[in-house]
Amino acid sequence: MTVSRDELLAYLNEQLNVANIRDFCPNGLQVQGKASIQKVVTGVTASQALIDNAIEQQADALLVHHGYFWKNEAAPIVGMKQRRIKALLANDVNLFAYHLPLDVHPRWGNNAQLAALMNWQVAGPAEPHDPACALMLGHCDAIASDELAQRLQQRLERELSCYVPVQRPIKRLAWCTGGGQGFIDQAAALGVDAFITGEVSEQTVHSAREQDIAFFAAGHHATERYGAKALGEHLQQQFGLDVQFVDMDNPA
Structure with missing residues (x-):
């Protein structure tokens, strides 16, 4: 047709x-x-x-x-x-x-599709009244940092470019596909256990360590x-x- x-x-x-x-x-x-x-x-x-x-x-x-x-x-x-x-x-x-319209769409968007691939439960955008909000919130069954890292690598078929673990089990998640590393401070302020994105900047690692939040850079293209x-x-x-x-x- x-x-x-x-x-x-x-x-x-x-x-x-x-x-x-x-x-x-x-x-x-x-x-x-x-x-x-x-x-x-x-x-x-x-x-x-x-x-x-x-x-x-x-x-x-x-x-x-x-x-x-x-x-x-x-x-x-x-x-x-x-x-x-x-x-x-x-x-x-x-x-x-x-x-951005394809990042944030609740069904076909990159964020929604990454959640589906990883079997994460989506709660919604961090700022629900902002149609362009690219930071997503959700949760998963309790999982150790190392196991989440392995699952990301297996399902995305990519080695993580950066990984900062935490000692506690991960349940509450925030994520933004692509170059979303700048959202880490907002994610930490929202009380999540882990933040997943595509890229990493030098300061991202310090933010993760000092705010005790797990961080995973899984690849811009891959996510x-x-x-x-x-x-x-x-x-x-x-x-x-x-x-x-x-x-x-x-x-x-």
Whole structure:
């Protein structure tokens, strides 16, 4: 089956609450291609390798979490940016990108999908009245830090880039996929036992140790594989589209 580009865009923007979420980049259609869409490739980042894969598959659209045109990004379309956008335009491939809207969506979002993968119980966002709140709260059955670290590594198929344990069992959780290490102090103030995210900064380790909170940096890419995949699967069911998730390996 096929769907018009405009219908798909309107559906995605409504479902992902784009109008109410302030972000660091434009969300929605970033590069315009064919007016009719049948084949969609989904992935984490609109890298050259993913674009080339979509072109090889003769996709009409590429749907990603990390697109282009970030705040404070250099505006000229030169070099790597020119090559990527040129390939999309030359092959009439639409680029849809959703950043924070795909992090926070309660069903298809990266945070929700990570919780589902790990069998965590979701309580909701730390700030429930903020539609852009990316810090999630929840709980799990009591588990030791080392066992939680092992489960994260097994299910994400990644070695942790940083791990700070605590001695007590972990029950109360906070998490933010991707580059969410800056939320650790807010998580600690909320009284959780552990905070899980993708990346780590130098000061994150000191915050974890001094506030007695377990910390796990499980990989930016590794923790954000699942939102675009889940959203693509939904579009396949909703519109009968041919959708393929492509995971371009990234050690981050």
